Amino acid sequence: MLANRKNCAKDLYFFNEIIIEDEDLSDMDLSGIDFSWSDFKNVNFERCNMSKTIFNHSKFTDSNLKEARLDFASLFGVDLRGCNMENTYCDGVDFTEALLVGAKLDGLKYTENTIHFDIHCPKKGYFFGYKKCFNDRMVKLLIPKDAKRCSSTTTACRCDKAKVVEITDIERKICFDEAVSFVDENFIYRLGEMVYADSYHEDRWLDSSHGIHFWMTFEEALGYM
Structure with a gap:
C-alpha cells in the first residue's frame, strides 16, 4: 500500500x-x-x-x-x-x-x-510563576535570576527556589499569609519568605521529579487539580 x-x-x-x-x-x-x-x-x-x-x-x-x-x-x-x-x-x-x-x-x-x-519558562533572569495550593489558595512566586528552572513537554515548570510575593483566593479578592502545598502538608508557602525545594533533579524530562512546581500564568495554575 x-x-x-x-x-x-x-x-x-x-x-x-x-x-x-x-x-x-x-x-x-x-x-x-x-x-x-x-x-x-x-x-x-x-x-x-x-x-x-x-x-x-x-x-x-x-x-x-x-x-x-x-x-x-x-x-x-x-x-x-x-x-x-x-x-x-x-x-x-x-x-x-x-x-x-x-x-x-x-x-x-x-x-x-x-x-x-x-524549555517553557525563561532560561535567564527573574520572572513570576503561579501555583495552586490547598483550599484553592493561589500563590504568586518570584523566581530569582539565580534559581535553577526547567520544564519538560508541557507548560508545567519547576525550580529549586522562589520568593512568595502574593497569596490570594481564586478570585484574587482575599489575601492570605500562608498556603499549604497539595503534595506535602508540611511544605508551607509564607508571604514574603523564600521557599526552597527539598531537592532538585537536573533532568528536565523528569517533570514529576523534585522541585517547586509552577505555571507561567495564573489561569494555568488555576486549572491544576
Whole structure:
C-alpha cells in the first residue's frame, strides 16, 4: 500500500492501533500516515521520512529514529523513553506530553515552530510563576535570576527556589499569609519568605521529579487539580 501510493501529499493512510516489532524500516517514506495508539518494538526508523506523520499516544520501545525527518509530525503523548533520536529533524513537531526520559537527543534539530521541546519558562533572569495550593489558595512566586528552572513537554515548570510575593483566593479578592502545598502538608508557602525545594533533579524530562512546581500564568495554575 505504501509503495504504490501516488499522492502521499494528499492521501492520509490510517494504521491505528497496530503493532510492529523487530522490523527494519530504514529509509522508507512513512510521511502522512496516522499511526495513533500504535506500538513499535525494536523498530529501525533511521533516515525515514515521517514528515506530517501522526504518532499520537503511541509507544516506542528500543527503537531507532536517528536522522529521521519528523517535520511537522504529531508526537502528542508519545512514549519515546530510551529511544535514539540523534540528529532527527523536528521542525514543527508537536512534543506535547511526550515522554523523553533517557532518550538520546544529541543533535536533534528543532526550531521556533517546534512545540514543547524547548524549555517553557525563561532560561535567564527573574520572572513570576503561579501555583495552586490547598483550599484553592493561589500563590504568586518570584523566581530569582539565580534559581535553577526547567520544564519538560508541557507548560508545567519547576525550580529549586522562589520568593512568595502574593497569596490570594481564586478570585484574587482575599489575601492570605500562608498556603499549604497539595503534595506535602508540611511544605508551607509564607508571604514574603523564600521557599526552597527539598531537592532538585537536573533532568528536565523528569517533570514529576523534585522541585517547586509552577505555571507561567495564573489561569494555568488555576486549572491544576
